Amino acid sequence: MSKELAKAYDPKGLEDRLYEKWEKSGYFHAEPEEGRKKFTVVIPPPNVTGILHMGHAFDETVQDILVRWKRMQGYNTLWQPGTDHASISTEVRITNELKEEGIDKHELGREKFLERAWEWKRKYGGTIVSQLKKLGSSCDWERERFTMDEGCNRAVTEAFVRMYEKGYIYKGNRIINWCPVCNTSLSDAEVLYEEQQGHLWHIKYPLINEDGSVSSTEFLEFATTRPETMLGDTAVAVNPADERYKGLAGRKVLLPIVNRQIPVVEDEYVDMEFGTGVVKITPAHDPNDFEVGKRHGLEEINILNDDATINENGGKYAGMDRYECRKAIVKELEELGLLVGIEDYSHNVGTHDRCHTTVEPLIKKQWFVRMDELIKPAVKAVQEGEIRLVPDSAKKRYFNWTDNIKDWCISRQLWWGHRIPAWTCEDCGEIIVSRTAPEVCPKCGKNHLTQDPDVLDTWFSSALWPFETLGWPDDTPDLRYFFPTDVLVTGWDIIFFWVIRMIFSSYEQMGTYPFHTVIFHGLVRDSQGRKMSKSLGNGIDPLEVIGQYGADALRLTLVTGNDMGSDMRFYRERVENSRNFANKIWNASRFIMMNRKEGEEERFGKPVPASLEPEDKWILSRFNRLVKEATENMERYELGIAVQKVYDFIWEEFCDWYIEMVKPRLYGEGMEASRDQAMYCLENVLGGAMKLLHPYMPFITEEIFCTLQSGEPSIMISSWPEFRNDLDFPEEERSIETIKEAVRGIRGVRNSMNVAPSKRVPIVIVSPDPAVRKIFADGKLFFESLAGASSSACQEDREGVSDSAVSVSIPGATLFMPLEDLVDIDAEIERLTKELKRLDGELIRSDKMLSNEKFLASAKPEKVQEEKEKKARYEQMHSQVSEQLDRLKKSRQ
């Protein structure tokens, strides 16, 4: 590797080269090592059909930061990667592809369809993986898994059979959500409620008289948003407490069109306040009505085919589409004089989260997981803190779900997925659940067995992910060593789909929880705070960003300044800023390398030189503090705060101050020892800072680190810096801060006085405090190199300083610049007057606090002491400024 670094940082080429190096070196790979502490993370498996979007990029970045950090801390770190078969979305994609070729899925048949799907998976399944690599993800690719690979299939079957045997899985006739386009049932979590403009049709059914004739005067009026469901009505309900309808229970109404007589029932479910207080009951097509129907023993009449057309129970409407039928029914009711009115109405309609088709609730025989028992340990785990949710507010969402848990519908009428390991005996109807295909029916002994055609909900296999990927159901060394995993990183959106289901599945199958911490991060939004979505077209392609600015810049942008849990806005300017930072550290490194002499020994990691200048101690101490703070933040998973601190340190303290302070020592003649000390600090602080930054910006830090220290194989496997007591120099930290303040003060004066930058000005520093004078005497050089001083003198009083000299007061000292061309004394007076006013304000505030007895009594002693010191400093500055002001005023006269 050349020590010649390019003038501007260019990630192109470099990132791919380094990634290849890491992969080849096997640094991503982990094997069980008894006695060594481990750190395990499983990736939320992205869909095989997927392409990387910003949400993934954020998710993977957070995980990679944790993983790289822990790896550097010496943990045997495994980041388990893989992809998810994504039952519905893959199946939809393949079906559409076939459609374009004019092939119908059902004509093609199950076998051929699956062949096609696997072919598709082979062809495109690798896309997302290669994109993850572009990001720099340090996954153990040798262990890559797929939710439908051999091992996962076995795991799914095993889990299903065990849960069936324990009675947690059952097959039942229940009302479910049906997507007529995808032709499958859906779990409640897959239903998305969308507000839609619709109508409320007010309809009346005539009552049946005592003698069985249809009343022409008595009607029950109600409203509905789905008139077509009347075909399946089997009752009309009123609230038992409703005075208006007293005595109607037991009577019947005529269901028009179908001419069926249906009873009036009383049920608490009916809200008397809403509309007329009458509800039509369609048990087969509404979850609430289903419950009412159960309570009153009502008939369930299914009126829909799977494609949402009306079935034979719809009589003359059979075969008609649901919405066409709606129109026709309304029209007929109108003709019958039973339509009372139509009202515009906006309401929430359940849609399929994948295809946004309006779902139809209908009754089907499906497989369910009984949740009442399974959920208990999952609740307990979070309640008792065995699983920690970050941020804390996630708990409420979690319990909100667990408290209202309903049984989980796990069967899907699809082909792509894990086929349910259940067989039905055609002869005796026995259902057999088995790990392997049974030969004969254990009940009747015949062999007419057919396997359930359905597959399992994708999340059934994802729920096993933390242990199935490590070898379960076998008892493998990997499983024993790496499980339970440590941290799970994911977005809010799949807390119910995935996180909770992993927790109870793991507890059920493994007897333990799958991880101890879950980090929920927010959504990546666009510059206006909108969700990035395909339909809005506001999505930013992470790969395009990587191509333009580099993966490091993208990663930094995603985590900086934004803490986990809240949403973030993503836009180009922010990435540019990150890119600029990459360029900054690149150039700082370039500067340091350029200043190394031919054949000079590399200094990183060498013992600290015995003698050091104050600024050396300052930067070492500041870095040391940074190590402590950044690590503490990371331990609290405050990744954004941690990296912000590293960023500020590198850019401001290291580049803008330390490097500038040290330049004269690098060029100066006859100061080899001093130069060497400076070079030591430059190389070590740079190298250390690269380590702290490495989890966030893996590529550039690797390149710099390996150039800085040619013997190091990789920063990836170097050790994470630790706080060192011998590098704590609080005194030097304070003195350099004082110097910085003085330099800033002088620069400010020069600027406001319009002193040409090329003009060198003599500076007199006046301080009554010998300790302060010593600081300035030691830092003499800085006034010349950083503040444009032609010379600087340090003295106890203002002896010999011109009355009209410009002054600036800082805590402990006043600096004078005898600018002979200070013509505008009035302006200077004005400036000082303003300053004096500010100090007055400070003193008033300070006095108020220090004379406040309750403050003195209740505040911490350090706070009080601090306040006293502040007051003293302000008093001193105040007297200095007012003194100078007097002189100026006098000199003007």
Add this chain to the structure above:
RNA sequence: GGGUUCGUAGCUCAGCUGGGAUGAGCGCAUGCUUGACGUGCAUGAGGUCUGCGGUUCGAUCCCGCACGGACCCACCA
């Protein structure tokens, strides 16, 4: 309907458990061919911390109400 969360500089956001907002980045203004970097350096302007009450010696921070956003859960015909 129930719940969560946010409202700080022109913009996007920090502000760690109540004690001076020397807040950050971008943008803006002024100056800078200083031997790493103009993807840079220096200096500066800009905030009644959404409003109103309350608790407190003291509130951007705690409580209540209002206004304005974001989100989650449930779903009523």
